[in-house]
Structures are given as structure tokens and as C-alpha cells.
Amino acid sequence: MSDADKSGSEQGRLRATRRSVIKGVIASGVAVSAVGYVVYDRTARRPAAGSVERLITLNVNGRDRRVDVAPHETLAHTIRYKLGLTGTKLSCDRAECGACTVMLDGVTTYSCSTLTQAARGRKITTIEGIAGPDGGLHKVQKAMIAELGPQCGFCTSGQVVAAVALLNNNPHPTIDEARRGMSGNLCKCGAYDHYLKAVMRASREA
């Protein structure tokens, strides 16, 4: 493999495979290695020497948190592995599914594909910050319970955050607006109609 292909990145992995295999076929016996990508290193190259973690402040769920963060680290990784907030899930890790959805200043974002450094100075809201400070559930959460929104639950954190952001921006969506607003969040169990019922129920609550 060429040096460029040795990155271990998804890019190197997927795009270079054809070439690597051709080489493997032609030069039987050539050394070939392969690896899946890592969640918090999606860059095509290893971080440059001296690229180290720095202590920064993040505002998460209304609190300032001091945390050591590497330049290439994703927000999902920081949230899950450094702040202990495991409600945010990783599923596709490439901005396709929405399991990692959080809000930055009230706008939904895929935290798997957002650099933590980019969240400095912004209000980060994770699923753990959706309920009130007293632990009282948000109307979206109550509606999700009443309509039995989730099945397996793995996409649910992202669905709840997306629904809250949707209703913050559009308190009384039509069902078509709701499905469009939620369409960045996948559910493989097919709980879409239950989730939508919950969004519409929540939109009717004060």
C-alpha cells in the first residue's frame, strides 16, 4: 500500500481498496493491511507532531465544562468519552443517521461530524439537557412515552433532540413539516409513525 493508503482513515480504506486489492492480486505475497476507521480520528493523516490536547471550556447543558480536547476530536467523542454523557449515540459516524444529534445554539447538528473546537463559545444541548433542571420531562419526552415512540431506543436520543429543535422553531408543524423536520434521523426499527405521532402530540401541548 502507498503511504496515502496507510492512513487507516475511512477515505483511505474505501477509496483505495480497489487499487490495493489489484496490487494484492498481481503481486501475490505483498504485505497488505487494513483497518476500520476510528471515531475520533477521521482525518486522512495522523495529527501532526505536537498536535496535542488543550484545555478548553465548553458550555454543555447550561454548565461550563473544562475539558482537554485534541484539534481533530469530534464533539460526539468529547461528549461520550470525556464528559460521560453517553445518551448521545454513535451509529453511522458519518453524518447519515442522526443518532448523535445535539443542538448547538438551538440548531441540530450531527456531533459525530462536528469538531469539538467548533463548539467553543456555543451552547451545546445533549439529550441529557432536554429534561428540566428539576428532572421534569420535556413535553416531547412525555409524548414519546405516551405514544410508545421508541422500539430498540438506540436512535431515540437523536429523535428527541431533533423533535425538540423542530418544535422550538415551528411549534405547530403540519405532519408533512414534521416528517421533513425529522428526516435527518434514521430508525431501522421503523418507529417513524410512532415518533411522528409523538411529535404531533407534543405540538398540541402548551
Add this chain to the structure above:
Amino acid sequence: MANEHKLIGKDFTVPDIEAKVTGRAKYSEDFRADNMVFCKTLTSPIPHAKIRSIDTSAALKMPGVVGILTADDVPQFPPPAQGIFAKDETFYVGEPILAVAAESEEAAVDAIEAIKIDFQELPHVVDPLESLFPGGPNARSGGNVAAGQIKLQTVKWDGADFAAAGDTKMPLGRPAEEWEYGSIDDGFKKAKVIIEENFVSGTMSHNCMEPRSAFAYWQGGKCFLHGSNQSHTAAIANIARYIGIKPDQLVFIAEYCGGGFGSKIPGYPNMAIAALMSKKINRPVMHRISRYEEYGIGSARPGFQGYIKMGFAPNGKMTAADLYIVQESGPMPTAGDFRAAAGAMSLLYQPQAMRFRTVPVLTNTIPVGAQRGPGENQLVNMIEPMMDKAARQLNIDRFEIRIINAPDSNAKFGKDQGPVTSAFIKDALVKLRTFSNWEERKKRSGQKNGTKLTGIGIGQGYHSAGSNGFDGLLRITADGKLHVHTGVGNLGTHSWASTARVAPDLLNVSWDNVVIERGDTRRGLPFNSPQAGSLTASTQSRTMYAAAMDMKAKLTDIAAQMLGGKADDYELADEKVVHKGGGKSITYQQAAQKAIALGGKYSGKEVPDELNPITKSSVAMIAGTGLIAAAKDMLPRVGTTPGLTCNVAEVEIDTETGVVEIKECMSVVDVGTVLFPLGLGHQIAGGQILGIGLAHLERHLYDPKLGIPAAVGFHQGKVPTYLDVPPSIAWQAVEKADPQHPLGIKGVGEPSLGSGSSCIVSAIADALGGHLFNRTPVTADMILNHLSGRPPAHKPLQVNTV
């Protein structure tokens, strides 16, 4: 009967739902431990190769690297069984070969890049027919055909088989397995209409939202494993086998499972990597699985290349069926879909005579396995639109042809023509005809409105949906609480909770006084049904019934001992055991305290011999802590218990883009007594939505020249989104009890996907004037090519295409 129950048949708030909507539910990647390391696997970049040597010396010296686990360190399973790592030969792109543990994932990845593997490329194959061709490549050095009960062998058809079929027909060479009941020759002679078709059912990933990450550590000689698994106690023996330990050395923690769809039933080899690495390096190990890695180890629904010939009498009755299935099996014998498809053919359409021939062919694609209705659902996608073709040729209604062929409770099933416990799909079809407003709706069939063509389709689904023989475990503690111990797992169907309500219902205990013990083997979990095969609702409810009857017997026995008289003199009412003559009673709390004092069978110190060893060791954990009922379900059940569903869909096809929009879907189900209406609706809707994916969206894509997968993520795999499905799905249930179940309950999970999928395939054919693609998924470009008179982009029997 429904009115007698306080809990069964009623909606309720599922106990774990708040944890899911607040993010507190912990899945396997959500656990941490001091001194934890990460592990990553090196996976094969080549579809088929000999592994001549592995050099890890440079990797071991790299900073942060803690250890390397190779095939030499793990239990071996004789080929062609699926192992933990490829050892001497690798069979597909994405197959794990070894794992590296390091202080960080980045360090593990860097180390993997420093490992040198010497591969010798071997011929590979991704198309079963290519492997069956004379001189075609074998997916394994040892052969190209294997399955359960079919040993690894090489099967090559004759050139004449292929020549006779030409380019467009399915060649029909020597099968690896065949059976026939009745005489199909006689059946075809009686037929007025013959339908004869070739078909291709595409492969597709399970695409569980939760990748199968695992976290493990060892303490006191026991392995503590957090894994993503749809079953719980039914998986323990198999997981322990992968780790190479005894079942009682495994503490298995699996409170939540982020989707399985059949790919996480009895545990899986990958789960053992964290456990074995942890044992080797003596540190807790987190083995996170990325989406790309999940594609390689996360299983898939096997594809079919097939042939079907069906004969129909003038009234629409199927006189004969001749089915041939070549299964795309992946590189290991991990899927039996082909047999299940034949069973479904025999059950759903009750052909008077049937022949089945099959060859399950190994391919250098990812390992396949059961996926929600394995085999049954590929089959209905092919057959349901053909039923419409037969109805058109016979000039009878599309509901009529299904009703006349539908099974009833005297139906026969499969090769051996065995009995069924009940079948009320005829009732469901009659109900659906009204519910869907069929007579009015069918007038829109084929209508063109601007660029849109309307299609109306009917679909059916079947899967066996009930089993028996598992152990129920209940405990009333000294505080009077009823503890329901359940080992069924938590796949997301909510059936662990709905079945847990059976015991308090039968024992007159308030739901508020119930404690559910689940998710962690340290809580004393009995041997229960796998959470798979549409089994849980039916199987676990009768298991609970058996345990509740044991509890009732012990409660009345204790009351008689305390208050005098015989056990039969007492009955249960509101957490009390009351003398039928009135007056005397004891509370359940008093009974539990007495049981602790009595010991023996009352407190779990003695248990029935027939219990599974897992149940016995679980009872031993809780013995002496209350009044314990532990009983095996030995109630009779003779025959297959079928879950049966039917759906109607209305679609619109855009003739300019080929895009299919699903306008409306509705379903009627034969699932016996309804246990939990909201949960049942969820399974029906979820089945419909996954069915939409199976019908016209989701698929595998392989480069046939290089054996490289190209649909390795959600976007490429085309998982349905909110915008691909109708905003709501209507349903009704027949609500006729299964007579061989103490509560009449049957399952639904898998049939709902089959009917949900086949109604879409039928509706697309209907919109196109009855044109059969005989291929799933029915993609937009297939439709567009057809509408514009162009040939399809793929060869007739080609697989793994766009």
C-alpha cells in the same frame, strides 16, 4: 375472555421507556472501567486469500500498544463454521483477522497499520450461478456448497444445464436437497393456468442502529461481558462457547439492544473478542465497532436466484407448485432461509402438490443469517405479485385467489405436511377487504394522473410464531412484591414487558407491586425463549402461565398449612389467598415469609429436575429470599404455530423519475389473542416500514470483478427514512385465540414485514399493468427502464446489482 383480564390485552407504559427518551438507557458501548483499553480489529481487504504469514513484531513495539489477539489465541470452530478470526484462509472483505489493544483507539489503529500480512490471492465469487458453472470458482478451498444438514461439498452443474437455460432463464441443475409431496405432474395436468417465472431476491444488510460493540473484563474467574444481543439467557451457552468458558463463568449484561432483526439471536463470534483480549492482557477492554466494520460482521439477508412454476384450477386453487431456490449464502453455512421459504410456500398457498429443490451456494460476500422473516419474506415478495398475475388470467378477484388458497386451522405445513395450531388468515383477508375499502380502491388500479400511475397491492406474510418448553421463574419476597424473572432479552419489541404482565394478571397482583428482574445474569434469570422467530409474545406468555400456576399451587398450599383445610379450598384475590368459604385469608407477604421458613420447594432450595441448568443455577442465586415458583412449560402444543398477516398498499409511481411513493398502507393480522395493543401496532407499522425497504430500497452491491462491497453504510444501503414511508399505518386484528396456547397468543414480528413488503411489490406491478420484475428491490431505474422500453441495466439473474 378479554374482559376477565386486568393486564393482558391492555396498554401500559413500558417500564424502560423513560430511560430511552432521556438517554439514560445504557447500551454496551456506554460502560466504562478504570484502566480500560480500546481494541480494534484488522479486517481482510481481499475477498478470498490464503493467509501465509502475519508479522506483528513492529506493531507490538509501538507506543500505547498493550496486546495483540490472533486466531491462535481464540477457540477454534471446525470449518466451514464461522470462527472469531480468519485463520489460514480469509473469505470476504471485512472479515476480522486479528485485534490490537492499546491505550487509545488511535494507537491501536496505528499499530494495525504496522502489521504485515502475506496474502496469497485465491479466486473469489459473489454470484452463486457463477460458482455452479463448470469450472467456476469456489468461495472456500473446501467447496462451494454447505448449510445446516448439508456438509461442505463442491457442486458444479453441467454446461448443458446452463445452455438449456440460455441467458434469460434459471438453469436447473442438480440440487443439493429436494423433496416433494403429492404429485406435481398430476397437479399441473389439472391446472387451467400455469405461471412460470424466474426470480432474484436481493441481499441486504441488517443495518442495526447499534453496531455490535462489546465491553468485557474479568473478576474472580468470571467474565463480565456487556454485549448487544436480542436474546438473553438463550444466548449464554453459545457466547460462553465462543469465549471458551462454562456458561456459569459468564456474567452477561445486556439490558438494551439497539436492534438485531435476527442478527443477534444466540450471540455472535465478534462478542468474544473483547472478552478474550481482556483475559489475555488482564485489563478491561472496549471493542467499539464502526459502521464499516458492522457491515462486515453485522450479517445480511441471503439473496435468492430462483424458479417457480405454479398451476391453478379454474376457481383459483393452486394445484401444484414447483420451487427451485439457489441461495447466496455468504462464505459460511449460517442461513437456512431456503428451507424456510419452501415452508412458507407450502403454508401460505396450500398447494395440492409441491416439489422443492435447492442449492445453498457459498460466496465471498459477508456472512448472512436470519433477518426478520428469513426466507418467508423473500418468498412472498416473489409469489404475491404472481398470484395477481394468475388472478388476472383466471379473471377472478385478487382477494378471492388468496382466500381460496389460504390456510385454515386444518392446514398442512411443509415437506412432512404437519399440522398447525390455528390459522385465521382467511378471516384476516375478509376483514382487510372491507378495511381497505377494496371494491372502491381497486378502481384506482393503474389510473394515470399527470405523470403519476396508481397501483394497489395485496401482500401476505407468515412465520412460525410460538414455541414451548422453557422455564418460568417467579418470586414473592418478604415485602410482598412479585418479582418476575425474565431472560428473554430486550430487542425493542417491548415483549419482555408485555409478557411479564401475564404472571401478575393471573395471580391478581397489582402492576405497581411487580419488580422485573432482567438484563443481567446476576439477577437470577431463567432459561427462556430466544427473542427471535416471532416467539417471545407467545412463548414467554405461556412460560409465565406455567410459573404462575406453580405459584398459585404453592400459595394455596401454604394457606392450607397456615389456616387449615386443603389447598383446593383456597383461591387468589388481590394479593391474598382467601378461603372459598369466606373469612380466612393470608396475604402474599405472609405466604412469602412462611415460604422462607418452610424452605424446600417453597423457597427455591429444591427445584424440579426438568429445569434447564441455567434456570437451576439462577434459582440457587435467589433461594431462600422468598416464595419461589420455578416451572417448565410442559403444556401440550402439537404442530406449527403460524403468525399470519395481510396488507394492502396504495402507491404512486412517477413515470418521469421511476420513484415510488407509498401513499397508504393497512394491515390485518392473525396473531391470536392480543397481548399489548400499542406494542402490536408498533410491530405491524415497523414491519411495514422495513418491508418498504426490502421491497424497493435496500440492497447489497458488490463489484463482481473485485469482490468489494459498495453498500457499506446506511446511505448506500438505502435504509428507509421518514420521507420514504407513509405518515401512519392502520391496522386491525382478527382476535381469535390459538387453542393450543393457554392464553391464545401468537407472535407477529416477522409476518408483518413479509406482508408489508409484498404488498408494495404487488402494488408496483399493479401500477404497471401487471408487469412483473421478479426481482427485489424494485428500484427506480428498473421502473424507468421498463416504462421507456429500455432493457434493464442488469442481466436477468445477476445478483448484488444496483
